[in-house]
Amino acid sequence: MTARRIALFLLCFITLIPASYAAEKQGGRDLTRQPFPVTGNPVVETWCGNRIADPYRALENIRNPQVINWLKQESDYARNILQRIPGRDSLISKMQDFDKRKVSKVYNLAITENDFYFYLKQTPSDETGLLYYRKGFHGKEALLFDPSSSHDKESHAVIGTISPSLDGSKVAFTISKNGSEDAVLLIMDVATQKLFPEKITRCRFASPSWLNTGNVFLYNRLRALKKPDENPQYNSKIFLHIPGTDPSSDREIFSSTTNPELVLNPEDIPEVTYEKNSGHLFAFLSNVDRRLTVYYAPLDQPEIKKTAWKKLFMPEDDVHDFAVTEKDIYFSSPKKAPGFRLLKTSLEHPDLEHADLIVPETPGTTLTGFTLTSKGIFYTQSKNGVEEKLYHREYGKTESKEINLPAAAGTIAISSKGFRHPDLWVIIAGWSQDYRRYRYDTRNDGSFSLETLSSPALYPEYEKLKVEELMIPSHDGVMVPLSIICRNDLEKKRNNPVLLYGYGAYGNSLTPFFSPSLLLWTHKGGILAIVHARGGGELGDAWHTSGMKTMKPNTWKDLISSAEYLIREGYTSTRNIAINGASAGGIMVGRAMTERPDLFAAAIPQVGLLNPLRGEETPNGPVNVPEFGTVKKPDECKALIAMDAYLNITDGTRYPATLVTAGINDPRVIAWQPAKFAARLQAATVSNKPVLLFTDFKAGHGMGNTKKMEFESLADVLSFGLWQTGHPEFQMK
Numbered sequence: 001m002t003a004r005r006i007a008l009f010l011l012c013f014i015t016l017i018p019a020s021y022a023a024e025k026q027g028g029r030d031l032t033r034q035p036f037p038v039t040g041n042p043v044v045e046t047w048c049g050n051r052i053a054d055p056y057r058a059l060e061n062i063r064n065p066q067v068i069n070w071l072k073q074e075s076d077y078a079r080n081i082l083q084r085i086p087g088r089d090s091l092i093s094k095m096q097d098f099d100k101r102k103v104s105k106v107y108n109l110a111i112t113e114n115d116f117y118f119y120l121k122q123t124p125s126d127e128t129g130l131l132y133y134r135k136g137f138h139g140k141e142a143l144l145f146d147p148s149s150s151h152d153k154e155s156h157a158v159i160g161t162i163s164p165s166l167d168g169s170k171v172a173f174t175i176s177k178n179g180s181e182d183a184v185l186l187i188m189d190v191a192t193q194k195l196f197p198e199k200i201t202r203c204r205f206a207s208p209s210w211l212n213t214g215n216v217f218l219y220n221r222l223r224a225l226k227k228p229d230e231n232p233q234y235n236s237k238i239f240l241h242i243p244g245t246d247p248s249s250d251r252e253i254f255s256s257t258t259n260p261e262l263v264l265n266p267e268d269i270p271e272v273t274y275e276k277n278s279g280h281l282f283a284f285l286s287n288v289d290r291r292l293t294v295y296y297a298p299l300d301q302p303e304i305k306k307t308a309w310k311k312l313f314m315p316e317d318d319v320h321d322f323a324v325t326e327k328d329i330y331f332s333s334p335k336k337a338p339g340f341r342l343l344k345t346s347l348e349h350p351d352l353e354h355a356d357l358i359v360p361e362t363p364g365t366t367l368t369g370f371t372l373t374s375k376g377i378f379y380t381q382s383k384n385g386v387e388e389k390l391y392h393r394e395y396g397k398t399e400s401k402e403i404n405l406p407a408a409a410g411t412i413a414i415s416s417k418g419f420r421h422p423d424l425w426v427i428i429a430g431w432s433q434d435y436r437r438y439r440y441d442t443r444n445d446g447s448f449s450l451e452t453l454s455s456p457a458l459y460p461e462y463e464k465l466k467v468e469e470l471m472i473p474s475h476d477g478v479m480v481p482l483s484i485i486c487r488n489d490l491e492k493k494r495n496n497p498v499l500l501y502g503y504g505a506y507g508n509s510l511t512p513f514f515s516p517s518l519l520l521w522t523h524k525g526g527i528l529a530i531v532h533a534r535g536g537g538e539l540g541d542a543w544h545t546s547g548m549k550t551m552k553p554n555t556w557k558d559l560i561s562s563a564e565y566l567i568r569e570g571y572t573s574t575r576n577i578a579i580n581g582a583s584a585g586g587i588m589v590g591r592a593m594t595e596r597p598d599l600f601a602a603a604i605p606q607v608g609l610l611n612p613l614r615g616e617e618t619p620n621g622p623v624n625v626p627e628f629g630t631v632k633k634p635d636e637c638k639a640l641i642a643m644d645a646y647l648n649i650t651d652g653t654r655y656p657a658t659l660v661t662a663g664i665n666d667p668r669v670i671a672w673q674p675a676k677f678a679a680r681l682q683a684a685t686v687s688n689k690p691v692l693l694f695t696d697f698k699a700g701h702g703m704g705n706t707k708k709m710e711f712e713s714l715a716d717v718l719s720f721g722l723w724q725t726g727h728p729e730f731q732m733k
Contacts, residue, residue, distance in 0.1 A: 048637035078692035088719035106453035116168030127706040163208040172208040179700025180665040209273040267622035289626035291315040334541030340367035372419040375442040385538025410512025481532035497526035497725035504535030504555035505584035507544035533558035556591040578602035578721035590645025602724035610677035657689035663699040
């Protein structure tokens with residue numbers, strides 16, 4: 001019996017909170033609204049030796065009509081308030097203006113070896129991306145699929161993954177509706193532009209990988225549920241599918257059933273890909289652990305009747321990325337090098353301990369990516385996550401050459417067709433510089449030619465922005481990167497509105513990105529500040545591990561220290577700082593505001609992880625254990641309590657104004673997590689500042705939003721933040 005199951009038997013009861021309590025603590029709500037009714041005795045459990053009260057456990061029953069009605073009541077109220085903020089509509093109008101400046105926006109690009117381009121494209125009249133293809137960069141474009149044709153007018157659909165066959169003759173792609181990520185896999189014959197008859201359901205993690213013939217692919221499929229309370233993500237399997245056949249006849253290729261000799265945990269999401277040039281299959285067991293778990297095997301028959309898998313990488317090997325040739329494996333690892341280094345070993349007989357060192361760790365930088373071409377290895381290195389450079393090393397050489405870029409880059413993304421091809425593409429961007437995609441000529445003069453598929457646009461509003469990249473001391477003396485973006489004529493003043501944004505999880509770096517809509521905060525005379533907190537990867541692997549599990553407090557304390565720095569240096573004051581973070585960034589925002597409620601004017605956690613102690617009870621919770629910890633280990637259980645914003649709310653405290661958002665179809669952060677936090681905060685705060693909860697009933701985690709929904713959501717964040725930080729254009733009468 002697990003520790004979690006044992007804890008359920010250690011229930012005891014406390015006295016029901018008296019009705020007068022809610023009336024005395026009305027600071028977070030309008031008196032015409034009713035708080036969520038706490039009926040019966042609030043749940044009290046013992047977790048790792050701590051008695052924990054959970055008064056809003058009833059909200060976890062997201063199907064309960066009483067819960068749904070309360071969420072709708074709160075959402076209607078929040079929407080009414082947000083739409084009354086002066087200046088909000090003008091923000092949306094400006095976002096629409098920015099959108100019209102681009103004739104088209106292209107993303108999710110996939111290029112085949114024979115140069116077929118498959119991608120999603122959005123024009124100003126499109127709410128979501130449409131699937132297109134062309135032959136080569138200069139080829140004639142053709143529309144393949146419009147997702148709006150696949151659903152009724154009451155819902156909206158988006159295209160997710162795009163997987164063309166190796167020769168580009170077919171393409172498999174997923175669609176899902178209303179942000180649910182409950183994907184359906186479709187297959188199209190490109191020449192005729194006709195869909196095959198089958199629609200494969202339960203394909204959230206499909207990731208189709210075509211074999212060499214182009215007539216069969218491998219994909220992940222979730223199991224059919226037998227009971228409503230089963231975890232839909234448990235024990236998914238890899239199947240082999242032949243286009244045009246009934247999915248019910250697909251052969252099971254990789255699972256705990258077909259491969260009992262391998263260690264497959266129920267929460268692991270398997271993925272099998274075929275790598276043509278090496279002739280191997282690679283099986284990944286995926287969760288949020290950046291350390292890869294990979295098995296591999298040569299593919300000697302297209303039917304894949306029985307595969308003898310061998311271990312390639314285990315978590316203890318600490319490999320984070322790899323690429324192969326016909327005989328070698330190149331891999332990056334932070335083992336003995338927190339800033340990462342690039343190594344090489346044999347594909348047939350890998351020896352990781354004695355691998356050849358290709359690119360050593362460079363002090364003060366982090367190896368952020370690499371790719372193989374016929375002309376050698378190209379790789380990127382970043383300083384503090386905000387200044388990136390590109391390098392080239394020929395095979396067999398011991399020296400690397402820095403490549404001069406067309407413009408300074410805060411962010412670089414590189415891609416190629418593999419080690420047999422010379423093609424290299426480089427995407428660069430910055431806080432005030434739009435994304436640009438270049439082809440780098442590896443054969444001749446090493447020049448760059450612009451191959452940006454999206455249309456160009458001008459943004460004169462941001463020609464005079466200034467960017468400060470600082471290192472500021474955190475609570476323990478560790479220096480933390482802080483990016484500050486504002487108009488170059490803005491002076492340090494105590495009343496400057498500041499939007500302080502952060503994430504700090506999974507080793508993901510907040511590298512510079514260009515968002516004209518987000519930059520409207522600076523257009524209104526505010527300061528946009530991004531804290532590169534621990535838990536991210538800006539300063540290497542140690543930066544990540546020093547902000548996870550028992551070290552998680554560093555994440556929100558880095559944000560607190562950033563706010564204190566901005567106040568100390570005269571950029572702003574406590575009355576003018578709004579903090580914002582989404583998803584796992586909800587831990588950062590939620591705990592910063594509950595630990596230092598005096599420091600902020602507003603807090604805006606979006607679809608935030610705000611009750612992580614209960615995370616393992618959600619479908620997506622078990623796969624997140626490597627990042628946040630498990631209640632089954634005492635030290636990690638205590639860490640989950642410490643990072644739980646919901647549990648750290650204190651009655652009678654003056655909390656900042658708060659806007660909490662959720663998506664009813666969110667499969668990543670279940671809507672009851674933000675809901676419980678908002679309900680508890682409304683009952684506890686005495687600041688007389690608003691606590692709004694908006695649950696979108698046609699959305700999930702944000703991946704499936706329409707353009708209009710994206711504009712509305714960002715306008716909510718900006719207008720609420722500007723309202724609460726005192727901007728004169730956004731004050732209600």
